[in-house]
Amino acid sequence: MVDLSTAATGPYAVTLLADQGADVIKVERPGIGDISRWIGTATGGISALYQMCNRGKRCVGVDLRTDAGRDIVKALIARADVVVQNWRPGVAQRLGLGYDDVRRDDLVYCSISGFGADGPYAGKGAYDTVIQAYSGIAENQKDAETGRPRFSNQALADKVTALTAAQAITAALFARERGRGGQHLELSMLDAVISFLWVDSAGNDVLRDGDGSQPGSFVADVRPYAFTDGWGIATPTSDADFAGMCRAFGVEGYDDPRVATIAERRRNREVGHALVTRCHEAATKLTVAEGIARLEAENVPCGVVLGPGELASDPHIAAVGLLEDDTHPTAGRLRQPRHPSRFAGTPARLGTPAPTLGADTDAILTELGLTERIAELRGAKVVC
Secondary structure (H helix, E strand, C coil), X not given: CEXXXXXXXXXXXXXXXXXXXXXXXXXXXXXXXXXXXXXXXEECCEEHHHHHHHCCEEEEEECCCCHHXXXXXXXXXXXXXXXXXXXXXXXXXXCCCCHHHHCCCCCEEEEEECCCCCCCCCCCCCCHHHHHHHHCHHHHXXXXXXXXCCCCCCCHHHHHHHHHHHHHHHHHHHHHHHHHCCEEEEEEHHHHHHHHHHHHHCHHHHCCCCCCCCCCCCCCCCCCEEECCEEEEECCCCHHHHHHHHHHCCCCCCCCHHHCCHXXXXXXHHHHHHHHHHHHHHHCCCCHHHHHHHHHHCCCCEEECCCHHHHCCCHHHHHHCCEXXXXXXXXXEEEEECXXXXXXXXXXXXXXXCCCCCCCHHHHHHHCCCHHHHHHHHHCCCEC
């Protein structure tokens, strides 16, 4: 794979495929490299974001503004199965690196952009929060009392798009394996995030002749339980769950016919809400351990609210080995989640630590038969 993408959308998609065994060459501009190297906490030119989105890759520093630089990238693409780029529509074509410039019958070429190649917004700049705004995420997260839009405290649009891209690339490779050849994949962040949001948060727009009772997700405005020493959550989905939650907190009234079934609780929202409020009041007198133990005794789906720094000491996380420690040669100690899919026959493994800028330039140019030109290209600042 040749990864021409920057930031998170393309790079994260590609690194997930690298975990699964893809051989990836990341192309970065000399000097600053991928901007994600410098976003958030960083050491020695490696940020946490860059590490998470670029592990398992080799890096070549190439100036695509030069003819010689573009020739190097074209030579890499000629040997590749997959190319990924996330420039604005038109940029790849101006560089002579668009799909039609490098296409082959067996090449899968993935173009990721904010709004797609067509339409009035095609040329707009798009970062995560812009897409959160246009897609409905910010409106979906709005403050229940003031109506003020709120943005997710993470790069949700970037990551949803990356996951969608990884699936699309895999599907295209499968189609190629079945004899359908390579193809051009065009993916907009807006498409990916709207598709993601509408699964559960646009019920009134999906069922246009419905009763209009679902302006947002059924999990909107869920209240965590405030225990004496932390926070937890209970999700009483079934009738048995609801009764069990009330019993766990010593709240009577769950056998009232008006709340006995989910249909009745929907019709008698005020009665059900009053019982839930009493459960929350009872929780304030319990520790997290006590509250969760009571809920688990009643088989109510529940959990503890944890931050990233607390996960390593969680008994389940430790038992299954979900977090893996490593050492980066310049950034120091690393801790990352394992690859999320568990393959029985072809295990996925976290790739090598993310590369420093141009770490593999000489080796990659040698593979292209350019050993004798390395000094010349570096002297002309075509590569780094």
